[in-house]
Amino acid sequence: MHLLSIDDLSTGDIETLFQLSDGFLEVASRPIKKVPTLRGRTQVNMFFEASTRTLTSFELAGKRLSADVVNIKASGSSVSKGESLKDTILTLESYRPDIIVMRHHQVGACRLAARYTGASVVNAGDGAGEHPTQCLLDLYSLRRTFGRLDGLKVAIVGDVLRSRVARSNVFGFRKMGIDVRLVGPPTLMPPGIGRWNVPVYQDLAALEDVDVVYLLRMQLERARGRVPPVPSLREYSRVWGLSRQRLRPGQKVMHPGPINRGVELSGDLADDDRSLILHQVESGLAVRMAILYHVLAPHPEADTG
Ligand code: NCD
Secondary structure, three states: OOOOHHHHHOHHHHHHHHHHHHHHHHOOOOOOOOOOOOOOOOOEEEEOOOOOOHHHHHHHHHHOOOEEEEEEEEEHHHHHOOOOHHHHHHHOOOOOOOOEEEEOOOOHHHHHHHHOOOOOOEEEEEOOOHHHHHHHHHHHHHHHHHHHOOOOOEEOOOOOOOOOHHHHHHHHHOOOOOOOOOOOOOHHOOOOHHHHHHOOOOOHHOOOOOOOEEOOOOOHOOOOOOOOOOOOOHHHHHHOOOOHOOOOOOOOOOOOOOOOOOEEEEEEOOOOOOEEEEEEEEHHHHHHHHHHHHHHOOOOOHHOO
């Protein structure tokens, strides 16, 4: 199976992934952190856009499951020589990969790739489209922290406009019974936000009663020549930036990373014990091991040997 959108998974699938993740979290605590689950399988990570934590966690996840892992980055590959995505996928197809993990700057690129390969395609972020594995690791981090998901209140704050994380998280969080709201200036909300069917607030007072404040990075690199949606980063951080003082006792902070210290959150808040940012990264490795296992699990030959 492919994992292209968070909507590809039922609540039952997500529960199964959490159970698998619990097992893989335990593997990560052992002195020898490797299991033979995907021995003989080939995983290709194709990253056409910058990434640190997503690429390293997928690479490490594959290696800890004993898969053969190959990384392809846009710079240094034939993509920079003008090869089309279709031709790159067809070329790789000759090696018969089992899993292609892909990040691309265009919405829908992973869905297109899935048409030309027999491998299971995992979307590791497609433009401003989706980022389903981030949503799953965030859900898993929440579940580990609070012991439940149903009934939690989460505010997603900031640059929703260009955020694939916000898109996947709104839909995935709601699927698991979380009460989600969006908070930020109207210029950072996408057109058509009404169709998301989620409350939108233009005031930090909307954070008052939430359990978790989920901050988004200001993605100015995606503005590309267009008028920036906020007057300046200093202004944004003064009005919308989160500091320790603005957080109520007991509230937790999440962020998909990379963080901009001093923009969407203050440096001391990033290092505060109410920040789950590094907990999210730890959860990410276990969840991505679970995902790699799960996308291959329906194939009967996955369990042999
Ligand atoms: C996010 C992404 O790439 O969409 N980061 C990530 O995957 N850890 C969010 C971001 O870049 O701000």
